[in-house]
Amino acid sequence: MFPGQAGSDLTKTTSYKVVLPFYVYAAFSFLVSAVLLFLSSPAFLNHYFQPHILAITHLMTLGWGTMIILGASHQLVPVFIEGRLYSNTLGYTSFVLAAIGIPLLVYGFYVFNMGEPSKWGGRFVVLAILAYLINLGITISRSKKENIHALFVFTSMVWLFLTALLGLALVYNFTTNLLPRDSVHYLPLHVHAGLIGWFLLLIIGVASRLIPMFLISKYHNVRLLKWIYFLINGALIFYVLEFYFIRNTEYLLLSWLALFSGILLFMYYCYSAYRQRIRKQVDEPMKISLLSVFMILLPAIFLLITIIMISVFARENTAISLSYGFLILFGWITAIILGMTFKTLPFIVWNRVYHNRSRTGKTPNPKDLFNTSVFRIMSIFYLTGLVVFVAGCLTGILIFIKAGSALILISSILYVYNVMKVLTHKPAIA
């Protein structure tokens, strides 16, 4: 009946030393991405397959999105499965390998040198992901009971590994004829395995646990989550089959329908959690996290337009394709990270600073560790920048793209400020 003593291993969570480096790396990657976005604005008036856009995309997906998810999942997955992280050492290994590999890869893309820097970067990234897959895979396999959130996370990790392997193959394919066709041909497969298989599944798996938890909601619907899981994986697998064997673009609509149904069901899940929340007041980071859930809609509609254009006109509209990618990376993924950073990071730091302090004096709440006003201003700059930038992409007006990227750059500076404020927090009591 009493599985453990207070203060025993039962209450031990993943060391902050494993988690925090990922957060710091991700924050600065977002800042550098925003700088590159601002400096490379004119590139967004042309085709997306360009060195600077490829560099920004990989810094955003790997340095920003993946690094922060890697860090957070080392902390959160053990909480989901009510177990412990298998290995801190593999956590550090994963960080070091990724931290070395990402800049090499991004540099390779930026100067479009697909030689050694890109290849070494790709190798390091694949190894980092392999270390993460082994670590979290063993952690999840030790779970005592079936857990739908862990299933989402595990499947997303497998898709991430496949995405990275294909990515490395594409890098090699630039200099050696590794694949039957050129790398651009395989790009959609690499992109969607990463965006849908890795980011979408991972975010749904984690958010479906965190959103009800932070809202203190009674809502939990495993059956619905299973439907979402099968719809999204089904959509992606069918897309891969279509890509290799069927080669009929009209069938892409079936994949899209399954994907879109999964997304709509996830929105319904979040809405139900929101409706059945016990905590009435919703704080700023939760607001932007909830908004991000509905921000998936826009790129999903852009994807539909692209599929229809390919089916009907046998060509895509690059402005729509660029906006689609941008709305995913700088829109949906960034929005949920901006929100969830300040729902997770302050707790990790608070635990480090105050965990053994008795409440004999006043200790701040975790939410007091960052500046809410700065967060609010950051959100306004970010959302405005997003809208203005996409308007610029769609209309081809450079000044909009410049202005949008400048606003996003300011929001990234404010984000880094708040992250560093949390990380450098010192106890206010003796």
Added chain:
Amino acid sequence: MSVETNNNIKSMIGLSALESVYDPEIGLNVVDLGLIYKMNFDEEGKMLHCTMTLTTEFCPMGESITENVKNALQATYPDYSIDLQLTFDPAWNYTMISEEGRSFLGR
């Protein structure tokens, strides 16, 4: 949810002390959250046996919360040794939040 005890008065004093221990995320104290299950006093052995739970078994704040519960009880009853046990049977759920707690959360 009521707290099981063999000494109502001492338990009430102990619970009052625990009202100063908060779940940092929710901002609600551990008593109104319904995390405290039992508080029994062994007068001969001078032991205070307290049984509590956490909102989730590997709650990231678990160590901090249990440490603070232990410290608050020790400060209130310095002559007693504190024996703090964690249990997840029954697991905590939202119905365990007190009326005061619900009203604090705006419901």
